[in-house]
Amino acid sequence: MTTVSDASLWNALTDPHRRAIVALLLERPRPVGEIVEACGLSQPSTSKHLKVLRDAGLVRVRQDAQRRVYALDPAPIAALDAWLAPYRTLWNSSLDELGRRLDETSDDNDDPSAKD
Amino acid sequence: MTTVSDASLWNALTDPHRRAIVALLLERPRPVGEIVEACGLSQPSTSKHLKVLRDAGLVRVRQDAQRRVYALDPAPIAALDAWLAPYRTLWNSSLDELGRRLDETSDDNDDPSAKD
């Protein structure tokens, strides 16, 4: 099992390029060349990003001749989901409370254009 | 509508101290003083972290005399949850398929993760 609140996981996913790579790999595994092209970064930069993702356990490599095919590993993202779990009750209860308030004050009709 | 994959959201949550603050505020709203004490940081540092969280929309402030009581805003974390959604299928439904794809993986497993 992966470490849940690991710093390297957050650190890896904070970078937009790395999130883009992760999104790419969600579709299907890809060799480095494809990722380089899709990212618009140089090959070395991409390779470094891939290393960060590897160290965070987010991706796995399969060697295919000279190519290295990267694939997503679901476990760390599942760990993120686990981190998120306690907060999920927050917006559930918020929606619930909002629903109750709307229900109770339906005749009263205050509409302060609630959004953000 | 809140911006879903906003960079500031990831950026805010990447910092361990800020995640700690968020966790603190999950229990209940708190004035700055309490957060300072719980974090073990200086008051200015804490205040700066709170600003980052504010800018990311993760917290709201309520003024109570000289105190400022911070509370969690669920929306951005819900946005994180939304980001996570496409990946959730990875470890729910198609975990087997992915595992099959990965089973050839010649892993170079370096694991220097011993912090946090």
Next chain:
DNA sequence: CTTGAGTATTCCTTGACAGGAATATAACCG
């Protein structure tokens, strides 16, 4: 063993960010 393709690593520079100390601002009390 040489060559070439594909990828990783090192070196270097630049920019962002965290943290502390000092200072500014705001609100309450007398």
Next chain:
DNA sequence: CGGTTATATTCCTGTCAAGGAATACTCAAG
């Protein structure tokens, strides 16, 4: 108003990460 509490902001410094260029590594083919 002056003083005190609670918090925010600025200034400064050290650290760390990102990106490009150049280089090293690895595998397959001949």
